[in-house]
Amino acid sequence: MTAPGGAAEHEWVDDHAGPVVRPYAVTGGRARPVTGTFDLISLVTATRTDVGSESGLGPEHHAIVGLCQRMQSVAEVAAHLDLPVGTVRVLLGDLVARHLVQVREPRATPAGLPDDSVFEAVINGLRAL
Amino acid sequence: MDFGPSERPAGAAPLPTAVKILIAGGFGVGKTTMVGAVSETRPLRTEEVLTETGVGVDDLSGVEQKTTTTVAMDFGRITISDELVLYLFGTPGQDRFWYVWDELALGAIGAVVLADTRRLAGCFPSIDYFEERGTPFVVAVNCFEGARQYRLDEVQVALNLDPDVPVVLCDARQRESSKEVLITLLEHAMKTREARRRAVVTD
Numbered sequence: 001m002t003a004p005g006g007a008a009e010h011e012w013v014d015d016h017a018g019p020v021v022r023p024y025a026v027t028g029g030r031a032r033p034v035t036g037t038f039d040l041i042s043l044v045t046a047t048r049t050d051v052g053s054e055s056g057l058g059p060e061h062h063a064i065v066g067l068c069q070r071m072q073s074v075a076e077v078a079a080h081l082d083l084p085v086g087t088v089r090v091l092l093g094d095l096v097a098r099h100l101v102q103v104r105e106p107r108a109t110p111a112g113l114p115d116d117s118v119f120e121a122v123i124n125g126l127r128a129l
Numbered sequence: 130m131d132f133g134p135s136e137r138p139a140g141a142a143p144l145p146t147a148v149k150i151l152i153a154g155g156f157g158v159g160k161t162t163m164v165g166a167v168s169e170t171r172p173l174r175t176e177e178v179l180t181e182t183g184v185g186v187d188d189l190s191g192v193e194q195k196t197t198t199t200v201a202m203d204f205g206r207i208t209i210s211d212e213l214v215l216y217l218f219g220t221p222g223q224d225r226f227w228y229v230w231d232e233l234a235l236g237a238i239g240a241v242v243l244a245d246t247r248r249l250a251g252c253f254p255s256i257d258y259f260e261e262r263g264t265p266f267v268v269a270v271n272c273f274e275g276a277r278q279y280r281l282d283e284v285q286v287a288l289n290l291d292p293d294v295p296v297v298l299c300d301a302r303q304r305e306s307s308k309e310v311l312i313t314l315l316e317h318a319m320k321t322r323e324a325r326r327r328a329v330v331t332d
Binding site: 039040041042043071073075076078079080084085086087104106114116118119120121122123125126127129 | 145146147148149167173174175176177178199202204206207209210212213214215216218232233235236238304308311312315316318319322
């Protein structure tokens with residue numbers, strides 16, 4: 001790059017360029033999912049083994065369906081695809097709208113936390129590790 | 130973000146659900162080490178990209194002025210049973226990313242604040258945050274080699290903690306030790322809930 005503009009142009013090619021450009025490219029510019037909120041620990045499971053010939057889906061959508069043959073959290077999907085969480089939320093929204101994945105929101109009471117049985121189960125589970 | 134019941138079919142058999150615990154503390158205190166010590170896989174990393182506007186793909190002009198920050202979070206998974214998965218999230222070390230902390234803390238069942246006695250001030254922001262938010266937490270003093278050993282009550286006083294907040298020693302590299310910290314947190318969180326319930330009743 002020999003463009004005479006100085007630092008401004010070069011910001012496009014340094015390490016920071018990736019996270020700026022890729023999310024928008026992958027989602028076609030959309031920053032919000034068409035449906036759903038998607039907590040980091042919402043659990044995602046594919047409803048089909050294959051997306052098949054659904055039109056309008058990109059390779060990342062296919063990758064998510066492949067990955068979620070085994071239940072994964074939103075955070076795990078993002079980590080495995082090496083995409084920012086915000087991007088993954090948009091992609092998941094597309095898949096939910098087409099009923100290609102099911103999403104289980106974290107269990108919580110109206111007070112915002114799970115009930116005692118969940119605490120006890122986690123304690124027992126940790127002890128058994 | 131709220132935890133609406135929209136996706137939860139009424140009366141259905143218990144389906145897998147997830148809970149999370151946060152691992153907080155100052156820079157270099159061993160957060161990711163602890164996540165890795167108890168996680169069933171090596172810690173994963175997920176990123177949130179924060180921009181000034183959050184949208185605006187078509188407007189490429191002025192991008193060079195836009196502040197874009199990538200906040201990385203390391204996390205691990207412990208499958209408790211077919212119905213229950215526990216996630217451990219290391220909080221981003223930079224205290225200015227409260228936006229991300231708020232998202233992480235929402236619905237968290239509790240937090241471990243890791244402390245290094247050589248740099249005790251490193252955990253002040255985490256303690257302030259969880260106290261203010263009312264998130265149950267324990268302080269786990271990570272025993273680094275070469276660090277002077279303090280008594281736990283000395284740490285308690287130095288951190289100006291509520292006497293109910295458990296302070297424990299740990300070795301964040303060790304699975305058993307980290308497990309014990311998590312169990313202490315969960316027991317403390319249950320007690321806190323019980324106490325709050327009683328307070329509501331007697332009000």
